[in-house]
Amino acid sequence: EAEVAQSPRYKITEKSQAVAFWCDPISGHATLYWYRQILGQGPELLVQFQDESVVDDSQLPKDRFSAERLKGVDSTLKIQPAELGDSAMYLCASSQPSRDTGELFFGEGSRLTVL
Amino acid sequence: EDKVVQSPLSLVVHEGDTVTLNCSYEVTNFRSLLWYKQEKKAPTFLFMLTSSGIEKKSGRLSSILDKKELFSILNITATQTGDSAVYLCAGDSNYQLIWGAGTKLIIKP
Incomplete structure (x- = not known):
């Protein structure tokens, strides 16, 4: 069964360091989303891509976060420098x-802890 | 501002009980209401609801949407310990999902 691949699963870093997360969506899925989920809260959209183009990055803290999907397939989300408040699950x-089914397929997530 | 509110925030019941989870929404350009189940990792899709009054069912889970009163419920009958999870609902606002905070459901054996 096709899956969304993410890595790393867990990342512990010190504040002010740089971190990067990678995502490989299901083959043929043109739309890719990065969400941040803080414990006890629902996912918060950081950025949405349609192929290689950014559709929505209004909630992305652009002073420290960046995301790219250069070839319209896999994607990287970077944080530099990391802050304590960035500790969360990145989905x-x-x-x-067309997403007529309404279904999003999620990866396992990357859990970030900033010390 | 678009928002989705779930209640209760948490719920503890015994195995075999029936539970009802609530989701109210205020979403512009509303297209659909989605339910997801999240265990210790990523959310998995349960239902998408677009029409009022039409129940969607999958095994012991069912859900219905009321577009007049702007809410949806998720029912789980004969609960099992494997139903323990966070249940998330999201409103689709013209392909942008607005998520609720989730209901944490704990099923005690």
Whole structure:
């Protein structure tokens, strides 16, 4: 069964360091999402791609966060410098272009702890 | 501002009980209401609801949408310990999902 791949699963870093997360969506899924989920809260959209183009990055803290999907397939989310408040689960999801089914497929997530 | 509110925030019941989880929404350009189950990792899709009054069912889980009163419920009958999870609902606002904070459901054996 096709899955969304994410790495690393866990990352512990010190504040002010740089971190990067990688996501490989399900083949053929043109739409890719990066979400941040703080414990006890719902996912918060950071950035949405349609192919290689950013559709929505209004909630992305652009002073420290960046995301790219250069070839319209896999994607990288970077944080530099990391802050204590960035500790969270970073979820990647993908969906088919029309998304008539409404279904997002999520990866296992990357749990970040900033010390 | 778009928002989705879930209640209760947490719920503890015994195995075999029936539970009802609530989701109210205020979402512009509303397209659908989605339910996801999140165990210790990523959310997994349960239902998508677009029409009022039409129940969607999958095994012991069912869900219905009321577009007049702007809410949805998720029912789980004959609960099992494997149903323990966080249940998330999200409103689709023209392909942008607005998420609730989730209901943490704990099923005691």
